[in-house]
Amino acid sequence: MTNHLFDAFRASMPAPGQVLMETDDGRSISYADMLARSARFAHALVAAGVLPGDRVAVQVEKTPEALLLYLACLRAGAVFLPLNTAYTLPELDYFFRDAEPRLVVCDPEKVKDVQPLAASAGAATLTLGRDGQGTLADRAALQPADFADLERGPDDLAAILYTSGTTGRSKGAMLSHENLASNARVLVDYWRFSGDDVLIHALPIFHTHGLFVATNVILMAGAKMLFERKFDPARVISLLPRATALMGVPTFYVRLLQQQGLTKDAASHMRLFISGSAPLLSETHNAWRERTGHAILERYGMTETNMNTSNPYDGERRAGTVGFPLPGVTLRVADPESGKPLAQGEIGMIEVKGPNVFAGYWRMPEKTKAEFRDDGFFITGDLG
Numbered sequence: 001m002t003n004h005l006f007d008a009f010r011a012s013m014p015a016p017g018q019v020l021m022e023t024d025d026g027r028s029i030s031y032a033d034m035l036a037r038s039a040r041f042a043h044a045l046v047a048a049g050v051l052p053g054d055r056v057a058v059q060v061e062k063t064p065e066a067l068l069l070y071l072a073c074l075r076a077g078a079v080f081l082p083l084n085t086a087y088t089l090p091e092l093d094y095f096f097r098d099a100e101p102r103l104v105v106c107d108p109e110k111v112k113d114v115q116p117l118a119a120s121a122g123a124a125t126l127t128l129g130r131d132g133q134g135t136l137a138d139r140a141a142l143q144p145a146d147f148a149d150l151e152r153g154p155d156d157l158a159a160i161l162y163t164s165g166t167t168g169r170s171k172g173a174m175l176s177h178e179n180l181a182s183n184a185r186v187l188v189d190y191w192r193f194s195g196d197d198v199l200i201h202a203l204p205i206f207h208t209h210g211l212f213v214a215t216n217v218i219l220m221a222g223a224k225m226l227f228e229r230k231f232d233p234a235r236v237i238s239l240l241p242r243a244t245a246l247m248g249v250p251t252f253y254v255r256l257l258q259q260q261g262l263t264k265d266a267a268s269h270m271r272l273f274i275s276g277s278a279p280l281l282s283e284t285h286n287a288w289r290e291r292t293g294h295a296i297l298e299r300y301g302m303t304e305t306n307m308n309t310s311n312p313y314d315g316e317r318r319a320g321t322v323g324f325p326l327p328g329v330t331l332r333v334a335d336p337e338s339g340k341p342l343a344q345g346e347i348g349m350i351e352v353k354g355p356n357v358f359a360g361y362w363r364m365p366e367k368t369k370a371e372f373r374d375d376g377f378f379i380t381g382d383l384g
Helices: 004-011 031-047 064-076 089-099 108-120 135-141 177-190 208-221 233-242 250-257 282-292 365-371
Strands: 019-023 028-030 055-059 079-082 103-106 124-127 157-163 171-176 198-201 224-227 245-248 272-275 297-302 306-310 330-334 349-353 378-383
Touching: 004 064, 004 177, 004 208, 019 031, 019 064, 028 031, 031 064, 031 135, 055 064, 055 089, 055 108, 064 079, 064 208, 089 108, 103 108, 108 124, 124 135, 157 177, 157 208, 171 177, 177 208, 177 306, 198 208, 198 233, 208 224, 208 245, 208 297, 208 306, 233 250, 245 250, 250 272, 250 282, 297 378
Parallel strands: 019 224, 055 079, 055 103, 079 157, 103 124, 198 224, 198 245, 245 272, 272 297
Antiparallel strands: 019 028, 157 171, 297 306, 330 349, 349 378
């Protein structure tokens, strides 16, 4: 049986005893632990009635168990649907009715309110708390530590991520196994990740950046992460000597620059600082280089496409730019109306095509059709 994305992670796995993640509360989880515990979670999903293609909606705090649940969904052939922990009950009601998940996993503290909404959308509810405990963890603990991964091909859905959308209701971007696998493979290569890397993971895991860019890249490289529940600037500085890479958003870098401890010496063990999810100001870029001797690598992506462009690993990283199209990604700047490519230096709509580009919006065929050109380019809605 082949399970497209999880097989790719498995193929890159180092020795089973190697550490995959260290947590900020002192736990250490090896690759062998990850295999065993994601297997137990996958059994628990199947026992809860989750079939291949079923959606599993997850609104929980950031824990290693939440990440193991993502991997368990892949292994069980389910479609992982992470939801922002800040979403309100009316928002959850919309997502549940739209996605029709088979199972909803929420924080034990919220189950009283969430469970009726899930039930009205036809979903069962299990819990997973900030301590990694809950009814899902209890069920998983009773399951075997091996699991025969269910068959999933490159075009099968791995995840649905809802985009906040500036207008109208949120749209569910459908991401296939190959959308995620192809992007992780390219990033590992382009950013030179290897089994020797240690990533400081301080991002949330309900969106593309923390879930797919950070986590998938580490798994695809057979590397390790320092898994932080939240971003704490002083703590991140204390971790720099043990790490090689940091993926952050511009505010991370702004707040780190306010720390006395940020020096060339503190950052001397690091090889890569990456920024995305919002534009990085040139001032921040320049101040960072001045203080640490490192040029932040800025990249550009979105929920529907994962990563599209990146400043080069070798070569000039220009402040205020997001670099070049990644290998395998075709990008053009086009007239918003006609879709005709514009001349060099003109501002227009960024359009993108490649194996990273999503399959369309969940149950919105008209919206999907409207967002793609006839030649297959996706209209990002971003100007460049």
